[in-house]
Amino acid sequence: MLAKVRSCAVVGMEGVIVEVEVDISGGLPFFAVVGLPDAAVQEARERVRAAVRNSGFRFPGTRVVAALAPANLKKAGPAYDLPIAVATIIATGQAPAEADGLVFLGELGLDGSLRHTPGILPMVAASHEQGFSRIIVPEASAKEASLVDGVEILPFANLAQIAAYLNKEGQPLPVPINVADEEYIPPEMTGIDFAYIKGQEHVKRALEIAAAGGHNVVMMGPPGSGKTLLARSLCSILPPMTNDEAIEVTKIYSISGLLPPSTPMMRQRPFRSPHYTTSNVGLVGGGHFPKPGEISLSHRGVLFLDELPEFGHTLLEVLRQPLEDRVVSISRAQGSVTFPANFMLVGAMNPCPCGYFGDPVKQCTCAQGTVARYQKRISGPFLDRVDIFVEVPRIDYEKLADDRLGEKSEKVQARVTASRKKQLERFKGTKLNSNADMSAADVREYCQVEESAQSLLKAAMKQLNLSARAFHRILKLARTIADHEDSDIIKAPHLAEAIQYRPRSLLM
Ligand SMILES: Nc1ncnc2c1ncn2[C@@H]1O[C@H](COP(=O)(O)OP(=O)(O)OP(=O)(O)O)[C@@H](O)[C@H]1O
Numbered sequence: 001m002l003a004k005v006r007s008c009a010v011v012g013m014e015g016v017i018v019e020v021e022v023d024i025s026g027g028l029p030f031f032a033v034v035g036l037p038d039a040a041v042q043e044a045r046e047r048v049r050a051a052v053r054n055s056g057f058r059f060p061g062t063r064v065v066a067a068l069a070p071a072n073l074k075k076a077g078p079a080y081d082l083p084i085a086v087a088t089i090i091a092t093g094q095a096p097a098e099a100d101g102l103v104f105l106g107e108l109g110l111d112g113s114l115r116h117t118p119g120i121l122p123m124v125a126a127s128h129e130q131g132f133s134r135i136i137v138p139e140a141s142a143k144e145a146s147l148v149d150g151v152e153i154l155p156f157a158n159l160a161q162i163a164a165y166l167n168k169e170g171q172p173l174p175v176p177i178n179v180a181d182e183e184y185i186p187p188e189m190t191g192i193d194f195a196y197i198k199g200q201e202h203v204k205r206a207l208e209i210a211a212a213g214g215h216n217v218v219m220m221g222p223p224g225s226g227k228t229l230l231a232r233s234l235c236s237i238l239p240p241m242t243n244d245e246a247i248e249v250t251k252i253y254s255i256s257g258l259l260p261p262s263t264p265m266m267r268q269r270p271f272r273s274p275h276y277t278t279s280n281v282g283l284v285g286g287g288h289f290p291k292p293g294e295i296s297l298s299h300r301g302v303l304f305l306d307e308l309p310e311f312g313h314t315l316l317e318v319l320r321q322p323l324e325d326r327v328v329s330i331s332r333a334q335g336s337v338t339f340p341a342n343f344m345l346v347g348a349m350n351p352c353p354c355g356y357f358g359d360p361v362k363q364c365t366c367a368q369g370t371v372a373r374y375q376k377r378i379s380g381p382f383l384d385r386v387d388i389f390v391e392v393p394r395i396d397y398e399k400l401a402d403d404r405l406g407e408k409s410e411k412v413q414a415r416v417t418a419s420r421k422k423q424l425e426r427f428k429g430t431k432l433n434s435n436a437d438m439s440a441a442d443v444r445e446y447c448q449v450e451e452s453a454q455s456l457l458k459a460a461m462k463q464l465n466l467s468a469r470a471f472h473r474i475l476k477l478a479r480t481i482a483d484h485e486d487s488d489i490i491k492a493p494h495l496a497e498a499i500q501y502r503p504r505s506l507l508m
């Protein structure tokens with residue numbers, strides 16, 4: 001007897017429908033899985049046998065062959081247990097063969113219970129796109145699956161319930177309402193509130209502009225001046241994600257297996273802070289079955305690189321391409337996969353190894369040449385991709401001891417959100433979400449500079465020796481500053497502020 005059911009695999013960010021066929025013929029007991037299975041899929045034989053028996057069904061004592069198609073796609077993980085088990089039950093006549101329009105997703109326990117599996121959201125979306133609209137999922141994955149509109153989600157707790165449903169003796173469990181439609185109540189704020197950070201008004205302003213347009217920032221200053229503190233407080237002023245952005249981010253976390261079952265949708269912009277000992281693969285993604293790296297996990301959020309020069313030359317250089325393209329393509333022998341990587345880079349660094357170069361109070365003890373060598377660890381091309389460069393000086397006692405609180409993050413966030421809204425309206429119908437996303441062509445279209453400010457731009461280009469990229473970055477940043485002041489055209493003060501955020505000469 002032969003039975004065929006469908007499941008789904010994830011390749012990069014895309015779901016691919018996998019057909020699982022089980023054939024049962026006479027002969028001595030034998031069970032094989034074919035179709036490029038990895039070690040975990042091979043182990044399905046043991047799990048399926050136990051799960052089928054423990055669910056009250058008979059497992060054939062003859063020759064069983066399970067084939068996974070397309071055969072040229074490498075199969076990984078335990079997600080094929082469920083379709084193999086269901087096909088076995090159908091092939092032995094213990095359930096009717098009417099599983100044609102269904103897609104089976106989930107992992108199987110030895111007792112026949114269904115478990116959550118990574119990648120549910122992209123798999124449900126892909127199944128829907130390929131014309132399958134009835135999808136069987138584990139009960140624990142139902143909330144995540146329900147994020148896709150227009151499909152019938154059928155949640156079950158175990159294999160026996162699925163067989164009962166196929167035999168028309170049972171019903172699926174109730175589907176939770178789509179969490180995307182639920183009213184969103186923001187959780188308790190993470191990170192410190194802007195109000196508690198003393199002084200550093202110009203840094204706060206720079207971070208506000210950066211958040212408004214999604215621009216990259218690097219902060220430089222002596223130890224203990226508050227760089228790490230300021231970067232971490234950035235979360236509290238970022239604008240909320242749109243629904244589309246939230247779904248994109250949720251897909252990445254779903255594939256990475258980082259989506260907590262209790263929060264099936266990522267509503268808060270991610271904030272990732274990898275250590276400088278991270279590997280290239282950990283940072284940009286990759287591996288045998290390519291997985292998203294830190295730059296994709298911070299998609300639509302912040303990638304914070306603390307102690308920037310310690311990251312080392314190669315690690316920073318691999319960031320250059322994704323910083324420009326906002327996606328990362330990883331090539332493997334079997335083909336290439338692309339992950340989104342549209343993140344806001346925030347870097348923090350000391351000006352020299354001892355940390356006090358340029359400090360008005362404490363003398364720098366670094367040997368001659370050390371400072372330049374330290375700062376040169378960050379290459380010109382990397383710095384060219386930074387929109388905002390701010391110095392974070394030592395904070396004096398008077399300011400630190402001042403008990404008055406500053407402006408609350410909530411208020412800053414409201415301004416940032418208003419700016420972002422303006423940008424979303426401007427970019428309606430395009431793929432752009434914020435000013436930082438603009439390409440050179442978009443800059444020409446959207447960044448009109450006031451007549452009287454043209455000469456300022458020309459002088460800056462000449463005196464600061466700016467690259468073409470820096471020119472476009474200044475215009476994008478000036479666009480954000482203008483948006484933040486509700487000005488349709490870029491005026492001289494907006495340009496002047498944007499220009500003074502360029503990296504200092506020592507670094508270039
Ligand atoms: N502006 C500030 N307002 C209030 N507290 C501050 C401020 N700056 C620094 N601090 C206090 O000093 C501590 C150290 O600051 P932080 O870790 O941000 O320094 P840093 O600039 O990152 O130093 P390093 O270069 O050594 O990494 C903070 O945890 C905070 O308690």
Ligand SMILES: [Mg+2]
Binds near residue numbers: 227228229306348
């Ligand atoms: Mg620090």
